[in-house]
Amino acid sequence: MPPAKAAAALTLAALADWLFYDQNAGLSVVLFAVALAGVSLASNFGHLARHRLLMAGAIVVAGLLPALEEFNAASLAFAVLALGAALTLTTNPCLDSVAKGAASLVDLLLVSPFRLFRDVVSAFSLPGLTKGFILWFVPLLLGTVFVFLFVAANPVLEIWISQLNPGNPAASLSLGRTLFWILALALVWPFIHVKWRHYTNVVPNGPRSSARDPAEPDHFIDLFGAGSILRSLILFNLLFSIQTILDAIYLWGNATLPAAITYASYAHRGAYPLIVTALLAAAFVLLAMRPGGPAEQSRVIRPLVYVWVGQNVLLVISSMLRLDLYVQTYLLTYWRVAAFVWMLLVAVGLILILVRIVLRASNEWLVRTNLLVLTILLYVCSLVNFAAVIADYNVGHSRAASGSGANLDMDYLIQLGPQALPAIDRAIQLHYANPVLVSRRNSLVEQQRQQMASWRSWGFRGWRLQRFLDRQQTNAPG
Numbered sequence: 001m002p003p004a005k006a007a008a009a010l011t012l013a014a015l016a017d018w019l020f021y022d023q024n025a026g027l028s029v030v031l032f033a034v035a036l037a038g039v040s041l042a043s044n045f046g047h048l049a050r051h052r053l054l055m056a057g058a059i060v061v062a063g064l065l066p067a068l069e070e071f072n073a074a075s076l077a078f079a080v081l082a083l084g085a086a087l088t089l090t091t092n093p094c095l096d097s098v099a100k101g102a103a104s105l106v107d108l109l110l111v112s113p114f115r116l117f118r119d120v121v122s123a124f125s126l127p128g129l130t131k132g133f134i135l136w137f138v139p140l141l142l143g144t145v146f147v148f149l150f151v152a153a154n155p156v157l158e159i160w161i162s163q164l165n166p167g168n169p170a171a172s173l174s175l176g177r178t179l180f181w182i183l184a185l186a187l188v189w190p191f192i193h194v195k196w197r198h199y200t201n202v203v204p205n206g207p208r209s210s211a212r213d214p215a216e217p218d219h220f221i222d223l224f225g226a227g228s229i230l231r232s233l234i235l236f237n238l239l240f241s242i243q244t245i246l247d248a249i250y251l252w253g254n255a256t257l258p259a260a261i262t263y264a265s266y267a268h269r270g271a272y273p274l275i276v277t278a279l280l281a282a283a284f285v286l287l288a289m290r291p292g293g294p295a296e297q298s299r300v301i302r303p304l305v306y307v308w309v310g311q312n313v314l315l316v317i318s319s320m321l322r323l324d325l326y327v328q329t330y331l332l333t334y335w336r337v338a339a340f341v342w343m344l345l346v347a348v349g350l351i352l353i354l355v356r357i358v359l360r361a362s363n364e365w366l367v368r369t370n371l372l373v374l375t376i377l378l379y380v381c382s383l384v385n386f387a388a389v390i391a392d393y394n395v396g397h398s399r400a401a402s403g404s405g406a407n408l409d410m411d412y413l414i415q416l417g418p419q420a421l422p423a424i425d426r427a428i429q430l431h432y433a434n435p436v437l438v439s440r441r442n443s444l445v446e447q448q449r450q451q452m453a454s455w456r457s458w459g460f461r462g463w464r465l466q467r468f469l470d471r472q473q474t475n476a477p478g
Contacts, residue, residue, distance in 0.1 A: 005192045008039050009116075012192075013184040021180055026071045030064050033079050040087060040191040047194070048090050056086035083191070084108050092196045104196060110287075112190035114138075119193065135225075139232040142284060143239060146277060150243050153273035155261045156250065157242075229288045229295045233304035236281070240311040243274075247318045274319045278346050281312045282353055286366075289357050302357070309354045316347040331394045331406050337386055341377065348373050385461055387416040391423030400430040414440050418448035419465060425472070445469060 015035055019028035037060055041048070063082020066075035088095060088104045095101055117137055151157050249255045285305060288295050295301045320343045327336055349370055356366045391413055395401060398408035408427055413420050414437075424441050451457050452466045 005043055008043055009185055009189050009192050012036060012039060012188045013181050016184040016188075017177070017181065021177060025076075027068070029067045029071055029076065029079060033060070033064055033067070033083060036188060036191055037083060037086065039188075040194075043192045044091050044194050049093075052089050056090045059089070060086045080109065081105070087191055087194065091194045094196065107196070108190055112195070113186040115193075115195065116186045116189040119189070135227050136231060138228050139235045142232065142280070143235045145280065146236065146239050149273045149277045149280075150239070153277070154243060154246060156246055156258065159258060159261075226295050226298055226301065230298070230301055230304070232284070232288070233301060233308055237304060237308050237311065240308065240315070244311055244314055247314070251318055251321060274315045274322075275343060275346055278312045278316050278319075278350060281308065282346075282350055285309060285353055285357075286363070291360070291362055296357070296360070305357060306354065309350055309357075313347055313350050316343055316350065319343055320347075327393075328397065329406060331397060331409070332390045333412070334386065334390065337390065341381065345374065345377065385419055387419035388422065391416050391420035395423045395427050395430070398427075398430075400427075410437055414444065418444045418451070419461070421445065421448070421465065422468060 012032075012035065016032060019032050059082050063078045063085075067079045069075070084105050085101075088101055088108060092101075092104050095104065114137075151161055250257055285308070288301075289305060290296070295305075320340065323336060323339055323343070352366060352369050352373070355361070356363075394408060394413065399406060400408060408430075410424075410427065413424055413427065421441070421444055424444070428437065428441065448462065448465060448469065452462055
């Protein structure tokens with residue numbers, strides 16, 4: 001590990017700590033991206049393709065403009081892709097096709113961050129320590145992440161952990177900041193110390209020569225070799241079984257929770273962290289069980305993968321049940337409907353990953369099938385009147401209608417627009433009537449009539465609502 005590059009990586013990590021840790025992101029993302037691009041340029045100046053520098057600079061500028069306009073998930077994605085594409089364009093000597101460029105970009109952003117730990121250990125020239133460290137690095141790192149997610153999702157586990165650690169040594173050592181520095185170093189290291197995989201064309205039905213065919217890159221083989229994957233799956237299955245058993249006891253079995261925990265808090269805390277857990281698990285399975293990899297042929301690893309994916313599907317179903325319990329208590333919103341749809345997509349995606357492994361299909365098959373499922377689901381959603389569904393559910397499950405649950409949020413009901421009018425009328429009949437509400441309801445009626453006044457804004461859904469309002473006015477007394 002070159003000392004100058006190590007110092008550059010530590011400097012960038014310190015800059016990331018100053019810009020991002022415990023701070024809201026915004027202009028800081030652009031500043032850090034510019035610093036990363038500059039340090040990367042200086043660190044790899046001797047190996048740059050000078051004729052591509054202008055194009056790479058234009059890509060970086062274009063990629064940072066959305067983040068300069070406003071920081072959000074999309075602008076962050078464009079910034080990361082622009083930095084990766086610029087580095088690939090200027091430093092990869094094997095870049096002669098779009099496919100190789102995409103593969104190099106995936107390798108840079110998803111695989112190369114793990115190379116930091118291999119490079120650090122290799123710097124000590126201890127082969128035995130290096131081998132043992134790499135065998136256990138992925139299991140322990142991801143296992144730690146899963147433990148944190150489970151504790152965040154499950155207040156019962158949080159109580160158990162607090163009882164195991166009454167002294168709270170974290171008060172003297174910030175574990176979060178330490179993990180932030182490790183993550184920052186891992187992410188910037190591939191931009192400082194560039195190493196690209198070499199791709200060769202494999203001739204079908206031709207004899208393989210171990211002397212000529214370049215092996216797969218060491219960092220990929222070591223971190224996701226059969227030994228590391230086997231250890232990971234054994235550890236992950238044990239960790240996930242704890243969460244699965246607790247869900248079976250408290251969520252499905254309706255056992256009595258500890259005194260300080262309510263079912264609403266148990267349900268709400270677990271809904272979203274468990275989806276993140278399932279997504280991380282899916283990413284690991286795709287990396288570990290890549291077609292033709294050493295793990296795919298193992299008779300020991302495949303059953304462990306089946307069990308683990310099955311546990312992840314159960315976790316997603318449990319997350320949907322958690323969200324359903326939370327909705328029963330606090331009623332429905334657009335975001336909660338979107339969460340249900342997202343959880344359904346994650347569950348289907350996990351099942352399709354399992355099918356791909358069983359059928360030994362390609363990743364292209366998996367991508368096509370997921371895109372087909374996504375298209376079908378979005379098409380179905382485009383036909384659903386979510387405003388009416390949410391309004392009907394909230395009125396029907398409100399305290400005034402069912403005798404239990406939450407009080408009806410009439411402001412949110414009005415915000416749903418004219419399609420919520422049938423449910424609003426039901427709410428008014430349930431003694432929610434007041435002059436202000438009636439006035440706002442009439443404003444929605446007028447909005448609907450103006451929309452239907454022109455054939456240009458006609459829609460079948462609006463036409464059905466207008467017929468309902470016309471019948472209602474005809475049947476009204478006086």
